[in-house]
Amino acid sequence: MTSITIERSVASRPSSTTSSSPCDVLRIVSSRLSADLHLNGGLPADSLVMSRIAYWRGQGYVAEDASVLALMYPNEPDVTTPIAPPVATSLAQFPYLHDHTSGLRNTAPFPALMDPTPGIYPIVDQLSDLEALMAAGARIIQLRIKSDRLTPDIERAVHQAVALSHHHPQCQLFINDYWQTAIEAGAYGVHLGQEDLLTADLQALQTTGIRLGVSSHAFWEVARAITVAPSYVACGPLFPTRAKKMPWIAQGIDNLHYWVRAIPYPVIGIGGVHDGNLREIHDTGCASASIIAAIVSAANPAKEFQRLQQLWAAYPKPFMSSTATSKQPSIESVPIAKPTLNELL
Numbered sequence: 001m002t003s004i005t006i007e008r009s010v011a012s013r014p015s016s017t018t019s020s021s022p023c024d025v026l027r028i029v030s031s032r033l034s035a036d037l038h039l040n041g042g043l044p045a046d047s048l049v050m051s052r053i054a055y056w057r058g059q060g061y062v063a064e065d066a067s068v069l070a071l072m073y074p075n076e077p078d079v080t081t082p083i084a085p086p087v088a089t090s091l092a093q094f095p096y097l098h099d100h101t102s103g104l105r106n107t108a109p110f111p112a113l114m115d116p117t118p119g120i121y122p123i124v125d126q127l128s129d130l131e132a133l134m135a136a137g138a139r140i141i142q143l144r145i146k147s148d149r150l151t152p153d154i155e156r157a158v159h160q161a162v163a164l165s166h167h168h169p170q171c172q173l174f175i176n177d178y179w180q181t182a183i184e185a186g187a188y189g190v191h192l193g194q195e196d197l198l199t200a201d202l203q204a205l206q207t208t209g210i211r212l213g214v215s216s217h218a219f220w221e222v223a224r225a226i227t228v229a230p231s232y233v234a235c236g237p238l239f240p241t242r243a244k245k246m247p248w249i250a251q252g253i254d255n256l257h258y259w260v261r262a263i264p265y266p267v268i269g270i271g272g273v274h275d276g277n278l279r280e281i282h283d284t285g286c287a288s289a290s291i292i293a294a295i296v297s298a299a300n301p302a303k304e305f306q307r308l309q310q311l312w313a314a315y316p317k318p319f320m321s322s323t324a325t326s327k328q329p330s331i332e333s334v335p336i337a338k339p340t341l342n343e344l345l
Contacts, residue, residue: 002028002030003027006027006043028064030063035099056070061219064218068095068219069219069336072095102198103202104202106228109206115140115170118138118287119312120309121141121288122290122296123291124301127164130173132302134171142175143174144191150178154178158182158187161173174211175189175191177193178190189211189213190211190213191213191214191234194214197224212231213230219337222235226263238250248340253280254335258337266288267287273294275294275308285318
């Protein structure tokens with residue numbers, strides 16, 4: 001059962017990079033989320049907020065997303081063609097999200113990427129692939145070794161990966177999940193999923209100067225990501241993928257168009273990316289496209305990476321101006337991201 005309430009002028013929220021206090025909060029408690037949402041400047045009237053939540057629920061969004069959308073858009077868009085207004089690109093328009101249970105929060109933003117538009121972002125689980133792709137010119141890469149627990153072998157692999165990265169200073173190496181080991185090894189960056197954000201010591205990470213990448217799939221997850229002020233936000237899955245089982249509906253290119261304009265950090269498109277859809281991903285204006293299978297399953301991963309990177313670099317730079325032609329959507333004409341989670345799941 002989901003509970004949504006509004007509390008006015010409550011005590012200070014937990015420390016965050018951008019929040020102010022005291023503040024009014026929209027409190028939501030559900031099986032997926034237990035958190036407070038708030039805006040700088042206070043919330044609209046209770047009746048208006050609740051009516052907007054009902055409106056977005058009627059458009060197919062789960063309660064968690066509907067709550068975020070109600071605060072982002074105080075005026076209901078047209079029912080048939082919901083359009084994102086220009087203010088959707090402002091950080092202040094996303095509500096801050098503070099989970100009721102979480103690790104220590106960071107008190108300052110994470111450092112920006114050294115190279116904010118790195119192109120192809122390979123994800124690998126083998127050191128041999130990591131080394132080959134770094135040598136092939138990768139400007140960003142992630143080591144993702146999935147396991148139920150941190151083992152000595154994984155610890156060694158993280159340390160070895162960081163050591164390899166020192167020989168390729170152009171490459172921004174992110175370690176997936178194992179943030180304590182990444183700190184010990186002196187890694188450039190850590191990538192965390194949404195569940196990991198609830199347990200990681202973000203203050204310890206931020207203090208070291210490490211970069212942080214965050215996965216997101218829906219409005220409430222983007223709000224959580226923006227609240228911790230990361231180095232980049234990964235949005236997906238864009239297309240159906242076999243990399244891992246997820247309940248999320250594939251977002252598609254239209255959603256990516258929206259996220260690129262609404263999120264004030266570099267946006268990485270991920271999930272089902274290959275050379276057949278690379279051009280349309282690039283044309284959204286996103287910073288990077290993350291690729292797993294199309295690279296690691298190739299006969300020569302390094303050559304395949306170079307081919308994809310050359311394709312990406314050869315595409316014309318997207319035109320992001322609000323005076324763009326009808327073929328290049330302006331900020332005003334980009335539809336709000338569609339629902340990505342079925343209410344029944």
